[in-house]
Amino acid sequence: MIKLEPRVERSKSWSYLSPVLAILLTLITGYVVFALLGHDPLNALYTLLVAPIADWYGVTELLVMTTPILLCAYGLALCYKASVWNIGAEGQLLIGGVCASAVAVNFVDSTSAFALPLTLLAGIAGGMLWAGLAAFMKLRLNTNEILVTIMLNYIAVNVLLWAVHGPLKDPHGYNFPESALFGDSTLLPVIFDGTRLHLGLAFALLALCATWVFISKTFVGFQIQVLGLDASAAKMAGYKRAFLIAGVLVISGGLAGLAGAGEVAGPIGQLVPQISPGYGYAAIIVAFLGRLHPLGITLAGLLMGLIYMGGEMAQINIGLPNAIIGIFQGLMLFYLLSCDVLIGYRIKLSLPFKQQKTQLTPIAQES
């Protein structure tokens, strides 16, 4: 029988090893599943995880893919540090994209230097507003933030669809549900010629540093951590719960909104119905896999971006539906949660003959 024995102290090493173990288990499962499906498992894993970044262009594409995931995940990690279950990065990203597009379509022929900053600010404001709604409903109306943010995600999808079919539809676009192509003045400049890698990456790096300093070096960041660990302790210390919760939600909404703006003003270049293949949901897994630490999140985000790219590649090269992306994501989270048991518990294998031995010493059994 396998028994769980609580540890006296939470194991620090296992909190770092658990994500690695989870990734390994996911890979092993992938290997077995590919083999069962009749694919060459090594080739499939190679297509999924190595082939996408085999060349320089692939590496830049990975960074393009990872940028929105990271922006969302840094913000989500702040929320989760405060024990605020924000599941709404996806909706905040979509609204950010819509708001940015609403500004950008007015600058199609302009050369104004304000066009791009205004577009990005609109995206950030949109995301903040969407998350702010959730904060208002949680703090003032006492609703559960999980359900509220999920519902806001679904509403955001419909806002996006409404926008591309209605007010933001390109009048010269042959009735396609797309906005006009953005002008150069509202597009994020490309960092390396010949790639799609754009300035959004710099924002992601900035967010990495900012959230890191914020959570580990500022007093407000400390308050957020205390609130997340023990709400009553935070109350005793006189920290302002509403301010902190609204703060983390609005910051994470702003980052997700920036991610959305970066997508429409970056690799896509216009508003389309499909601006995100679920980056906001992937970011939840990334935040957990990265142990809510900005550096860990960066690594986990790169892995998640790789899975997205590999999924697309596997669909083209070996004809696997790209839904395997979702399977891998779900599996990874399940494995992570399962491995996390090792942080708080020691696994004890008690064999039948050993049990007899313990029967002789009932006191030892009690402890």
Next chain:
Amino acid sequence: MDLEVITNILYATIRTGTPLLLVALGEMVCEKSGTLNLGQEGMMLLGAVAGFITMYQCDNLLIGFSVAALVGIMASLVFAFVALNLNASQVAAGLALTIFGTGLSAFLGADYEGKTINALPTLAIAGFEHIPVLGKALFSQDAIVYLSWALVLGAYLFFKHHRAGLAVRAIGENPGVGNNLGLPVMRTRYLAVMFGGALAGIAGAYLSLAYTPLWTQNMTSGRGWIALALVVFASWRIERVMLGAYLFGFASIMHLVAQAFGLAVDSNLLAMLPYGATLIVLIMLSKNKQKLKMYEPMWLGKPWHKGH
């Protein structure tokens, strides 16, 4: 507006509300045992795809729904193991189940998109279906609708009048006390989670075998999440979940209602209605903190392990 329109709206309201009723009932039973399973959406999708594939291959509705229920149970067992045995956060484990179920169902169903099957037929109760207005809505539905009513009645009686129902509620309020009373906490929670899984599976299959009847990726479109809100709406009381489910069913068919009244509202805006309604309902129900706390199972979502 003539009577036929009202009849049809009532009929469609019940049909649309039925999958919501099933999932919400399952989740409520699960929550009464103190377990919060946010994986409803994933289990519904798995049930929908499993039911559809089975139906396509065997052309037997009973087997189709049974397989869907079984797949729902299997999915719920994964959640139960991670959340109850390994003490993981129930919120995170439920989310994982939803993400996993969404991916797996899309993967399994990729070859079945656009295929057609023989949909679940309606089962008119002779003599009653001709009652004006109510006849079609109440007595000319399909077997799953009647099943959902039977389940609601059964669950109501179980929790109100049966000792075991009381035991489930006691465990949801305080598993430690339940354990001291000699109640099988783990087994009860497992059974409650499995019941939720079975109903979510059937509800998903209802969408792909009766309501649409087609398989498309993500076809549940948030119904699993709305069901979670419905449980709050119903304040964990069985009889109220039925009212809630049909109210939401009505909100989801607003486009039909708008058509009947000759209103031209953007379809994408109308599509927001069920989600918007969910928010409004959550706000109305959550305003009174004390009242909500009173109805909510006290141990909801908190881990518990023997010997703590």
